[in-house]
Amino acid sequence: MELRDARLEDHEAVAAFTRDTWPDREAGDYLPGIYPEWIExxxxxxxADAGSEIAGIAQCVMLSETEAWCQGMRVNPAYRGRGVAxxxxxxxxxxxxxxxxLVARSMVFSWNVPSLGLTRKIGFDPAAELRxxxxxxxxxxxxxxxxTDEPDAAWHAWTDSDARSRLGGLALDREExxxxSELTRENLRRAADETAVLVVCEDGLxxxxxxVRDYEHEHEDGTERYAEYGIGTWDDLEAGRALFAAxxxxxxxxxxDRTRVWIPETTGYVSDAAYLRxxxxxxxDFVFAADLTADRTRR
Known part of the structure; x- marks a missing residue:
């Protein structure tokens, strides 16, 4: 079995085993629809080229000078259990x-129990939980x-928040x-210039x-526009209410038409969001990380 770069002509072979990746879930796999753009x-x-078939596929993207992101890991059912992943x-x-x-991270849906075990087996450790x-x-x-829309105020609100500690400084990446990836002051300054920064700053930060972005999402019933927010953190219910209104x-x-806001997966944050409607x-969703300086990630 040969490992090689994915090619455009592999599209149909990859689509053949990814069209029904999660047969018991309503959401389908995104790979068959975006493969040509995805590999660019x-x-x-x-x-993993098995000759007559593609046995598996995976992708890695550099998010910053020191942070890698692994995604799109799929193994052809006919080749599972052979160490392809x-x-x-x-x-x-x-x-x-x-x-x-120095680090590679990946995300796995919490319901995907087989992938959770596989992710640990191949060298990743738990890093963060978000919703x-x-x-x-x-x-x-x-x-x-x-x-306010002041990015430095947002930075100080972030660095002083318990969300930053719980998430290891991670928030939704601006590009991928x-x-x-690690949220930086420069990320927030870019957001202030290009998208939006929102800081509740009455009686403190x-x-x-x-x-991070807004985009069109096509589905069976038509097209909807989403606005996505890299993280949401607040100190109390009053501040949370103000943030969600902003x-x-x-x-x-x-x-x-819809929003998505990353929040830490804790009893407090999730129940606050529910209370605030x-x-x-x-x-x-679970985030995993592999320390690329460690010997156990070398094979």
Whole structure:
């Protein structure tokens, strides 16, 4: 079995075993629909070529000078149990090291129990748990407290928050969708210039968030516009209410139909979101990390 770079002509072979990746879930796999675009750009996408079939595929992207993101790990059911995932992952680890990465991270849906076990087996450790809050866009939402767009204020609100400690400094990445990376002051300054920064700053810095992107999402019933926010953190219910109102108003201003706001997966944050009627996804997402300086990630 040969590990090699993915090619455009592999599309149908990859689609053949990824069209029904999760047969018991309503959500389908994204790979068959975006494969040609997915393998382009600044990444390393490997396939395990078994000759007559593709046995597996995985991709690694550099999110910063030292952070790599592993995604799209899929193994053809006919080749499971043969170490395909481990070979692909460790080859991507080596590529990431060559780019200067010190850590590689990945995300797994909490319901995907087999992948949770596999992720641990191939060299990743638990890193963070997050969930989406989903406040409705509302052009008339009133925060009730002072809200600023000052990125340095957002940075200090973030560094003083328990969310930063719980998440190891991670938030939604600005460039790569469905990826997290270390949130920096420069990230927030870029957001202030290009998207939006929201800081509740009455009687102290009490809450913060920032918009990473807004985009069109096509599905069977039509097209919806989403606004995504890299993190949401607040000190108390009053500040949380103000933050979600500011998010709802900002989302409406960019014409969004729906929002997604990363929040830490804790009893406090999730129950606060529910109490404030900000909505929440049904299940959390788990982030894993592999220390690329450790011997056990070398094969």
């Amino acid at each position: 750009g600044d990444n390393r996408t490997l396939v 481990s070979r692909l992952t460790h080859a991507l680890f080596e590529w990431a090291r060559d780019q200067g990465a 989406w809050a989903t406040p409705e866009p509302d052009p008339d939402a009133e925060p009730g407290l002072t809200v 969708t469905w990826a997290v 009490r809450a913060m968030s920032y918009r 998010i709802a108003r900002d989302a409406a201003e960019v014409g969004a 900000a909505g929440a996804s049904e299940e959390p």
